[in-house]
Amino acid sequence: MAKFPLKGLMTLADLLIEYTLKAEGYNLVAGVDEAGRGPLAGPVCAAAVILPDDFQAEGVNDSKKLTEKKRETLYDYIIENALAYAIEFADHKEIDEYNIRNATFRAMSRAVANLQVKADYVIIDGNAINYIDTPHSCVIKGDSKSLSIAAASILAKVTRDRFMDKLDKEYPMYGFKKHKGYPTKLHYEALKEHGPCPYHRMTFNLKLD
Numbered sequence: 533m534a535k536f537p538l539k540g541l542m543t544l545a546d547l548l549i550e551y552t553l554k555a556e557g558y559n560l561v562a563g564v565d566e567a568g569r570g571p572l573a574g575p576v577c578a579a580a581v582i583l584p585d586d587f588q589a590e591g592v593n594d595s596k597k598l599t600e601k602k603r604e605t606l607y608d609y610i611i612e613n614a615l616a617y618a619i620e621f622a623d624h625k626e627i628d629e630y631n632i633r634n635a636t637f638r639a640m641s642r643a644v645a646n647l648q649v650k651a652d653y654v655i656i657d658g659n660a661i662n663y664i665d666t667p668h669s670c671v672i673k674g675d676s677k678s679l680s681i682a683a684a685s686i687l688a689k690v691t692r693d694r695f696m697d698k699l700d701k702e703y704p705m706y707g708f709k710k711h712k713g714y715p716t717k718l719h720y721e722a723l724k725e726h727g728p729c730p731y732h733r734m735t736f737n738l739k740l741d
Contacts, residue, residue: 573729637662
């Protein structure tokens with residue numbers, strides 16, 4: 533496993549981790565992140581991104597710290613300028629079958645496998661991963677340290693939000709457009725009134741009693 537510094541990085545995500553890995557001989561470094569582990573409904577979404585060495589985009593950071601408008605703008609820019617990217621879902625059925633942790637890992641592994649250009653090293657946001665054979669490391673709070681991971685977080689977040697916006701039109705009684713399926717007071721109240729829809733994660737505590 534490659535070693536790289538995790539202290540003293542810039543507040544905004546940068547490419548220091550990627551540059552360090554490339555100095556060790558890994559030329560195609562993919563960043564991986566997910567969106568949607570916490571919601572009660574809908575899929576978890578994972579993205580993998582390989583950025584060019586000269587990639588520059590003001591404001592790329594942890595997607596949760598950005599406005600929706602900024603995420604949408606950066607989403608298009610990342611798609612247009614990445615060397616490779618892939619976005620994958622693990623739906624509510626896979627989450628219920630494998631649990632959210634393993635379903636997330638499975639989505640991440642599919643994203644890495646489906647990159648148009650094969651990565652020779654992968655850096656993943658978090659502290660654990662499974663199902664990835666490519667050399668890799670986990671980076672805690674990586675979406676605020678690595679530009680590649682931050683870019684992946686934006687692709688995953690925007691993609692999942694768009695899915696939940698469509699789901700809101702099919703099931704408007706739950707207010708998915710407002711909370712994207714997260715366990716808000718509004719969501720719990722809707723669950724008590726209407727019960728779960730086919731996209732709810734039945735292994736999660738839906739507080740239906």
